Amino acid sequence: MHTGLFDAIDYAKDGKFSDHLSIPFSVDRSPYFHVKIPICRIHNGDGPRVLLMAGNHGDEYEGEICLARLIRRLAADSIRGALTILPFANHAAVMAARRRSPLDDGNLNRAFPGAANGTPTARLAFFLEHELFPQHDVVFDLHSGGTSMAHLPTGLIEEHGDPERHRRALALLRALRLPHGFVARNGADAPTSMAAAARAGAIGISGEFGGGGTVTPQTMALTAMAINNLLVATGLMATGPLPTAATASSTRLLQLSSYDQATYATRRGWFEPAVDIGAEVSAGDVAGWYHDFQRLDETEETLRFQVGGIVMSRRLHTDSEAGDCLVQVGRFLDA
Structure with a gap:
């Protein structure tokens, strides 16, 4: 299927591979310009298939820093299964320190299911929902409050109509061992990454880990702990790979529904x-x-x-x- 986006990674091949997702996008200074989005694929035999992504909004840094660090730390024999890491999903927004892409003012987390012949943000959303998400059992999309908001560090899932899928998502939410988690009610047709993951057949989990367009020792430690705990809970790794001083806790559940x-x-x-x-x-x-x-x-x-x-x-x-x-x-x- 042609999505207006391509990459050269063989997702079935064992090993560790770093490449770019490429989106052709002609601009005045460069008629054959490609939007380049870094991606890392680590595959080692059969096992759980997990996608970690950050930079859905460009000015949310805890996940971006942690996933960049994770790419540097992991080797193929560190895992059992498949791990895809997308540290700067809306790469143009990350580089511009903006919530939305400067290329098309696109808000990636409001762009799903996207369009194969649309703007760069729409094409990326289409690729994620229709090609990348379906190759994974779990999609973990890390957020924070961005430049204008302070946010309580929390895990997040969206409500599911399927009770079994909701039970599994809730179990992963609790497995993050964050002090708080919340359940959002956005609907099956929502334009968010979590609704897109559900439509693609994956368990979607997310979180808000800080805010203010900055990071703190506390928010970085909690983010690293959540990533570690998710990788262990899914069975991809036996121990968490990221250093963290955060203390695990039981999760008090909140809801955001009105x-x-x-x-x-x-x-x-x-x-x-x-x-x-x-x-x-x-x-x-x-x-x-x-x-x-x-x-x-x-x-x-x-x-x-x-x-x-x-x-x-x-x-x-x-x-x-x-x-x-x-x-x-x-x-x-x-x-």
Whole structure:
């Protein structure tokens, strides 16, 4: 099948291979230009088939750094089965330190199932959903809050209509041994990588590991621990390969299923949060204050949480516009 994307990797061959996914994309300065996306394939006999990817959004760095390190550390005899590593999926966005691709303004995690004859982002999404994801049993897509959001480190799965598939995804979510995990309700037709993985027949698992367009020792340690634990839980490796100081814990499950769990700006203003990520709140508690620097005679607006739970994310940029998500709460799944 021609997807407008090609690579030279033989996915059935044993060994460790590094190459690029290539997307032809003519630009003014280079009519035969190819978008080059690094990919590593490690194969050693029969066993589980796992895809690790990061850089779905370019400004989310924990996964990108950990997967780049993992490529350097692993040899073919380190695993039993097949491991594909895509450390910078939206490579142009990574290089530009942007959430979306500078080539076509494409948001890869809103582009699935893609189009074989579309823009570079659409063609990449099409290749992933129709060719790469179906070759794997598990797809682990690592995220963080990006430049504008702080996010509580959490694992993530999306709800499945198939009870057995949901049970397996939930087991992997718990196997990450992160303090929190959440279950999102986006639907089978969602344009996300997790919905695409399900449509391709794989178990999709994801996570948000930090934010702010930076990394910290804590977020790096938690990301490395989650990768290690996933590789062990799938049976691909006996021990985790990445160094980490994180301590494993039992996972408290959250759910994200309705828009009333988020507080949005409805006009231009300046957001002052009352609580930070990780805080437990109740409906009616103060979420923050919204200021209008252009009308100093107006008292700041008090914002209140509509539901109780734990603060999962908050906006880092004080200056906000209508439509910006200011703060988001995860409901406790066992509540």
